[in-house]
Amino acid sequence: MSSAIAASRGMPSLTKLTSLYLRVPSAKAAPLRSFSSIARNPGSLCPGKPGNLISHKPWTTSNPPRYFSASAVSLHGHVDPPKAGEELYVTFIDKEGDEHKIAVNKGDNLLTIAQAHDIEMEGACEGSCACSTCHVVVEDEEMFDKIPEATDDENDMLDLAFGLTETSRLGCQIVMTPELDGLRVKLPSATRNMQASNFGKK
Numbered sequence: 001m002s003s004a005i006a007a008s009r010g011m012p013s014l015t016k017l018t019s020l021y022l023r024v025p026s027a028k029a030a031p032l033r034s035f036s037s038i039a040r041n042p043g044s045l046c047p048g049k050p051g052n053l054i055s056h057k058p059w060t061t062s063n064p065p066r067y068f069s070a071s072a073v074s075l076h077g078h079v080d081p082p083k084a085g086e087e088l089y090v091t092f093i094d095k096e097g098d099e100h101k102i103a104v105n106k107g108d109n110l111l112t113i114a115q116a117h118d119i120e121m122e123g124a125c126e127g128s129c130a131c132s133t134c135h136v137v138v139e140d141e142e143m144f145d146k147i148p149e150a151t152d153d154e155n156d157m158l159d160l161a162f163g164l165t166e167t168s169r170l171g172c173q174i175v176m177t178p179e180l181d182g183l184r185v186k187l188p189s190a191t192r193n194m195q196a197s198n199f200g201k202k
């Protein structure tokens, strides 16, 4: 929007807004940085330091630094191998009945683990609890009871799952903890993807 049009509508011009809130640094002051380097050190983006992206006021006690949100980068289908002695084990039983026992880290979820190890789990919504293509059946009822209860969103999606059972869960919502060491889950013979045809029909 031009300054003239903005002014005629009683709005501050983009130029004015930019000078107030966004000081785009020169290449010399702030070389381009990768997102992962920002995520590792979000404090480097705070106002008042050279190279900031937001820098309209210096820090004071009444104007403390504010930060961009820089959540950890989620690397789709990537998990780090566990350190020796810290492994937890999960076993996937695929549609052919073959077992895949995998050493994982605390905090990994079953979708990410499966995708990192070429186990056929679709995960159409990439773990946002908006599909049922990461449906798994927990083999052991005792272990099932150790998994934190499903949220309403997960239950809604499970209602759409093919071959729902009493011990069904969404793989993306199961996060490995020491209590779940030794977990065994079966992959159903098919999944129901509302957006595309099934990858494995019965």
Ligand code: FES
Binding pocket: 111, 122, 123, 124, 125, 126, 127, 128, 129, 130, 131, 132, 133, 134, 157, 170, 171, 172, 173
């Ligand atoms: Fe869609 Fe788990 S990947 S709900």
